[in-house]
Amino acid sequence: MSESIILSVNGMQYPVTIDQGRNLLSVIRGEVGLTGTKEGCDDCECGACMVLLDGQPVNSCSYLAMQAQGREITTVEGVLIGDAMHPLQRNLLAAGGVQCGFCTPGMIMSATALLQRTPAPTEEEVRVGLSGNLCRCTGYTKIVEAVQRTAAELQGS
């Protein structure tokens, strides 16, 4: 049975009519129309679908869209600062932390949550913060570097 609800994504209100069993990922991609968030394993293992719910990381493949009502959803499209890339995005490119790019949106969301909670993380804290995100290209080193570079930049500013 379908229900009409309103989802708040990146500060915009989106009315959607969905089946109550739909996961948040499919609604963000299919109904809201923001396709930056990726479907990887569809099993809560890979983190490609990571979004923030009231600032906390959530695997959107395994979270009911109905439960996101009244909460603020942030996707990778929402981290832009105006039209400019977020420092995390810029540093991922600069450090070589992006190869195929499929894990990148999820990495950015987990790193965003991490840096909000821990503005100056150690390498170990970065690795734990990103531990729910798999990357099969980079070997992680350059991604960790990019997050630490971003932390240093944001601390300095």
Next chain:
Amino acid sequence: MSFTIARTVEDALAAIAAGARPIAGGTDLVVGARHGKAALPADLVAIDRIAGLDEITVGAGNGGVTLGANVSHHAIEHHPVLAGSYSALADGSALVGSPATRHVGTIGGNVMNASPAMDTGAGLVVLGAEVELRSVHGTRRVPIGELWSGPGRTIAQPDELCVAVHLPQPAPNSGSAYLRLEYRRAMEIAVVGAAANITLAADGTVAAVRVALSAVGPTIVSVTGLDTLVGSVDDVADAVAAAASEQATPISDVRASDRYRRHTVGVMARRAVVAAARRAAGETIAIPVNRTLGIGAAS
């Protein structure tokens, strides 16, 4: 089909009495439904917005701690009193899934999902936890070891909701730890796991020990026959390791053979005893013990 959002425990209990199933973070329910383990219930009542159900109350009931059912693993892992005095629980919560799983997953959901491989269960057993179950007919408390009746099964009635987990005040000079064997460091399920709660005598020997095991039986296994066990930490660790391997009834599956599990659960139990004894002696070993002591998967 229906989906309602409960604002109070009473709302939730009424919905559950009418046949709805509760959903908090949904980490087990939604993934399980996709795998065909159990279809998503037709009628759901979301309990994640009930005021107060995500609170940790220190000093509740004779100096213990009460965890509302919606307390997340993230909150447990980072709570100073839980990390300091109920370390085995914090060790377990810190190993669950990934940061995302730990934010969304709740202690009530973890306990009621009744997986024998759950990372908080063995710690809750050795800490003497009780679960508070409530329905429209009343409230009862169940010792955690009596809650689970099989894999994915509890003795709770269909209309009962887990509303809290109660932890008693720890004994003086006691410490606890939970650790697990794992093949990778995140998004992992215990191959085997063990928790120990140790009370030391004034001379540094073990005066009391409780041990529980995960992923080696249909439910969390509470190791028996330890009531009269006293002695040096090393001697107690040896005896516990032998008892753990003997009392384990593991299965072979894709993750490990029964023989491997039987052996390694003894190793984990021994290390849990040693780590708990060090904490009981006043040493701070950061949460989770697995990472701090380099147990499990290499970094």
